[in-house]
Amino acid sequence: MKIAAFCGSFRKKGNTATALARILKGASDAGAETELFFLGDYEIKPCRGCKVCEQTHQCIIKDDMGPIHQAIEQCDAIVVGTPTYYGDITGLFKNYVDRNYPFIEVVAKDNQSKELVFGSILKKVKPGMMVAVSGGMGEEIFGCHRKVVRYHFNDINAYLYKELLLPFTTWTEFDEHHEKWDEAYALGQVLVSRVLEGDHPRVINEIS
Numbered sequence: 001m002k003i004a005a006f007c008g009s010f011r012k013k014g015n016t017a018t019a020l021a022r023i024l025k026g027a028s029d030a031g032a033e034t035e036l037f038f039l040g041d042y043e044i045k046p047c048r049g050c051k052v053c054e055q056t057h058q059c060i061i062k063d064d065m066g067p068i069h070q071a072i073e074q075c076d077a078i079v080v081g082t083p084t085y086y087g088d089i090t091g092l093f094k095n096y097v098d099r100n101y102p103f104i105e106v107v108a109k110d111n112q113s114k115e116l117v118f119g120s121i122l123k124k125v126k127p128g129m130m131v132a133v134s135g136g137m138g139e140e141i142f143g144c145h146r147k148v149v150r151y152h153f154n155d156i157n158a159y160l161y162k163e164l165l166l167p168f169t170t171w172t173e174f175d176e177h178h179e180k181w182d183e184a185y186a187l188g189q190v191l192v193s194r195v196l197e198g199d200h201p202r203v204i205n206e207i208s
């Protein structure tokens with residue numbers, strides 16, 4: 001079983017990175033093969049909206065998205081994390097989300113209406129987790145993060161199974177004994193159980 005995690009913070013010792021690493025530690029101790037991708041290590045250019053990938057499912061931009069796409073295709077579960085920048089997800093994380101558009105499958109809802117339904121070309125359903133971090137804002141701000149993660153998960157046939165929310169970090173790193181790290185570790189173990197159960201809901205998100 002493969003679990004991939006994607007970190008939307010450049011800070012490798014920051015709270016987002018630590019939370020993801022702890023979740024993966026719980027998962028690997030439960031038997032999963034895990035990999036943590038620091039998105040900041042990859043060149044991820046912004047989506048140009050050319051829509052070529054709607055037909056080809058390939059992106060025309062030449063950069064480092066290849067291994068990221070491959071990891072998403074191959075994993076059985078996914079964990080994504082992003083801090084809050086100006087009341088929203090980071091630019092780094094947004095570029096990552098937008099550049100996964102090649103995985104979508106656009107279909108007309110019916111013959112009459114012009115409404116579109118966005119599904120995924122990936123057929124394996126994956127449980128997903130979200131880590132969201134903020135310096136001074138409360139959990140209510142994470143609605144922004146949740147909305148984008150749900151769109152992203154829709155594109156890759158994943159569903160938001162659990163969240164780890166870290167509000168009020170006061171812009172500093174939690175120490176290594178912080179209770180949230182135990183929660184993160186337990187979530188990693190729960191994620192492995194979820195994959196093994198295999199009882200996934202059908203992912204239906206009609207986003208127009």
Ligand SMILES: Cc1cc2nc3c(=O)[nH]c(=O)nc-3n(C[C@H](O)[C@H](O)[C@H](O)COP(=O)(O)O)c2cc1C
Pocket residue numbers: 009010011013014015016017083084085086087088133134135136137138169170171172
């Ligand atoms: C450019 C920038 C903008 C930020 N904007 C916010 C914000 O709007 N609200 C907030 O609560 N924290 C904000 N923060 C604080 C970060 O969310 C916080 O420090 C978080 O712990 C960073 O995550 P990391 O340690 O994983 O990098 C901002 C930090 C930076 C660098």
